[in-house]
Amino acid sequence: MAKEPFQMTVHELHELLKKKKISSAELTRSVFQRIDAVEHDVHAYITLTRDLALQQAAAADSQIKQGAIAPLTGIPVAIKDILCTAGIATTCGSKILENFMPTYDATVIKKLKEQHAVFVGKTNMDEFAMGSSTETSCFGPTRNPWSLERVPGGSSGGSAAAVAAEECIAALGTDTGGSIRQPASCCGVVGMKPTYGRVSRFGLVAFASSLDQIGPFTKDITDTALIMNYICGYDPQDSTSVNREVPDYTRALVNDVTGLTLGVPKEYFGTAGIDPEVETAVWSALRELERQGATIKEISLPHTEYAVAAYYLIAPAEASSNLARYDGVKYGYRALEETGLREMYELTRSKGFGAEVKRRIMLGTYALSAGYYDAYYKKASQVRTLIRRDFKQAFAECDLVVTPTAPTPPFKLGEKMNNPLQMYLSDIFTIPANLAGLPGISMPCGLSAGGLSIGLQIIGNVFAEETMLRCAYCFEQNSEWHLKKPSLT
Amino acid sequence: MRITRIDVEHVAQLARLRFSEDQLVLFTEQLNTLLSYFDKLQEVDTTGIEPSTHAVSLCNAFREDLSRPSIVEDDALRNAPASERGCFKVPKIIEG
Numbered sequence: 001m002a003k004e005p006f007q008m009t010v011h012e013l014h015e016l017l018k019k020k021k022i023s024s025a026e027l028t029r030s031v032f033q034r035i036d037a038v039e040h041d042v043h044a045y046i047t048l049t050r051d052l053a054l055q056q057a058a059a060a061d062s063q064i065k066q067g068a069i070a071p072l073t074g075i076p077v078a079i080k081d082i083l084c085t086a087g088i089a090t091t092c093g094s095k096i097l098e099n100f101m102p103t104y105d106a107t108v109i110k111k112l113k114e115q116h117a118v119f120v121g122k123t124n125m126d127e128f129a130m131g132s133s134t135e136t137s138c139f140g141p142t143r144n145p146w147s148l149e150r151v152p153g154g155s156s157g158g159s160a161a162a163v164a165a166e167e168c169i170a171a172l173g174t175d176t177g178g179s180i181r182q183p184a185s186c187c188g189v190v191g192m193k194p195t196y197g198r199v200s201r202f203g204l205v206a207f208a209s210s211l212d213q214i215g216p217f218t219k220d221i222t223d224t225a226l227i228m229n230y231i232c233g234y235d236p237q238d239s240t241s242v243n244r245e246v247p248d249y250t251r252a253l254v255n256d257v258t259g260l261t262l263g264v265p266k267e268y269f270g271t272a273g274i275d276p277e278v279e280t281a282v283w284s285a286l287r288e289l290e291r292q293g294a295t296i297k298e299i300s301l302p303h304t305e306y307a308v309a310a311y312y313l314i315a316p317a318e319a320s321s322n323l324a325r326y327d328g329v330k331y332g333y334r335a336l337e338e339t340g341l342r343e344m345y346e347l348t349r350s351k352g353f354g355a356e357v358k359r360r361i362m363l364g365t366y367a368l369s370a371g372y373y374d375a376y377y378k379k380a381s382q383v384r385t386l387i388r389r390d391f392k393q394a395f396a397e398c399d400l401v402v403t404p405t406a407p408t409p410p411f412k413l414g415e416k417m418n419n420p421l422q423m424y425l426s427d428i429f430t431i432p433a434n435l436a437g438l439p440g441i442s443m444p445c446g447l448s449a450g451g452l453s454i455g456l457q458i459i460g461n462v463f464a465e466e467t468m469l470r471c472a473y474c475f476e477q478n479s480e481w482h483l484k485k486p487s488l489t
Numbered sequence: 490m491r492i493t494r495i496d497v498e499h500v501a502q503l504a505r506l507r508f509s510e511d512q513l514v515l516f517t518e519q520l521n522t523l524l525s526y527f528d529k530l531q532e533v534d535t536t537g538i539e540p541s542t543h544a545v546s547l548c549n550a551f552r553e554d555l556s557r558p559s560i561v562e563d564d565a566l567r568n569a570p571a572s573e574r575g576c577f578k579v580p581k582i583i584e585g
Contacts, residue, residue, distance in 0.1 A: 196544045239547075313530075331568035346505050424523075434544075437545045
């Protein structure tokens with residue numbers, strides 16, 4: 001049976017668009033038909049931009065007619081609702097930004113527009129990207145397309161679910177402690193966090209500025225490389241973006257890992273909380289990569305067990321400062337019954353933020369407050385240095401670090417909502433790469449007996465995205481996990 | 490107890506947040522669970538270790554000091570909950 005357009009990848013569709021076998025308008029309509037059929041169950045989107053998408057598709061078609069077609073021209077993509085889109089509501093999944101209408105585009109949005117990509121809509125997320133399940137969104141949770149009673153991961157759960165449910169061809173998300181890789185793992189798609197500084201954060205609503213990074217969600221590794229080619233690069237408007245040439249990432253897609261040494265950190269296996277099915281799936285992926293020519297080497301990242309504690313002090317500390325801007329004055333929600341200024345601030349913030357955001361603001365404010373700064377924030381920042389050193393030493397003896405993305409397959413909705421610590425521990429394998437600023441990718445490597453996705457995480461050295469993509473591509477070409485789809489009707 | 494209810498009330502004031510009685514009880518309990526877990530960090534010897542505030546060290550990202558267009562007044566005020574005569578409108582700040 002021939003595939004419907006919405007079922008295809010960016011690179012397959014690019015070929016069809018180039019040969020004029022399909023128009024972007026037809027493709028965009030196909031994607032919206034799919035949305036009409038499954039969105040009711042999945043709830044991947046906060047806002048759908050159907051009219052805009054059809055206009056953009058028509059514009060892309062006229063570009064193509066003139067022979068000006070780039071790999072993303074006419075491709076329907078979804079955008080996490082934390083990236084500013086001029087004239088399209090950007091809510092961060094929060095009541096406090098419910099009616100916020102950005103007046104400018106984030107740099108990545110500008111870059112996608114220059115390629116004439118088509119914007120399907122803004123995807124659901126944990127409020128201000130704080131969560132690992134997309135349940136803290138004030139618009140209600142997204143459901144996992146593989147099992148509707150389970151979470152899609154988070155915080156970019158809407159983007160991951162939209163790609164998995166084929167409600168878009170590819171999507172953008174953000175990753176502060178695993179918010180791209182963990183939902184990619186939960187939803188059986190590819191998700192990549194580039195090196196810190198590789199992609200401009202201008203127009204990304206800040207959560208934890210020293211950790212946040214934008215990256216793609218795709219159906220395969222080739223599409224990840226294609227999107228990376230267009231979102232990366234130096235931006236004078238983000239002083240932490242790195243001025244470094246952007247390679248053609250598709251040239252890294254070589255089906256061969258001969259000569260690569262893959263480090264397997266012993267701290268990521270056989271520990272409490274890791275599901276045996278996850279371990280089995282990751283080891284069978286490692287064996288496949290070994291058959292393809294890679295060398296497997298056991299390594300040690302001795303400070304791994306401290307990463308969650310360090311992260312959940314550093315990220316909330318940065319968040320408590322970043323979120324001070326929501327004061328009911330310049331934009332967003334304002335509580336109406338105020339009498340004085342201070343009361344207005346307090347009521348606005350108390351009514352505008354949800355419980356998890358408040359919890360993190362409280363944690364961060366406490367960790368930075370007089371008398372506790374040294375014991376918490378400073379200590380966590382020193383441990384961060386030790387975690388960076390662990391990786392530096394590891395990369396002296398291996399090219400890539402390979403681990404599970406998440407300790408378990410996706411859990412049930414509601415399961416961890418009353419237990420913040422358990423929720424935080426689901427980020428245990430993804431957080432270290434953020435603390436060290438390293439690139440990481442998650443790709444499907446198995447299904448549990450219950451039919452739930454399991455993700456393989458590959459972590460590269462700073463700016464070693466190409467090595468990471470080469471390994472990921474080789475595994476993909478020698479496995480079929482990326483071809484498995486959830487059975488949504 | 491690492492953090493008491495009084496501490497929680499104090500931190501809430503610093504963060505410009507208000508909590509109901511039930512929320513205060515719950516937050517005190519949850520913050521205590523988290524802070525006890527974070528005590529793990531005290532096991533690590535960090536004597537002489539520099540703290541990292543960023544993963545990739547960049548210092549002094551300079552640019553030319555040139556004037557360039559910025560957000561126009563209408564756009565800047567578009568999302569304001571209240572504005573008047575080109576300004577953000579806020580409740581009275583100075584009493585009396």
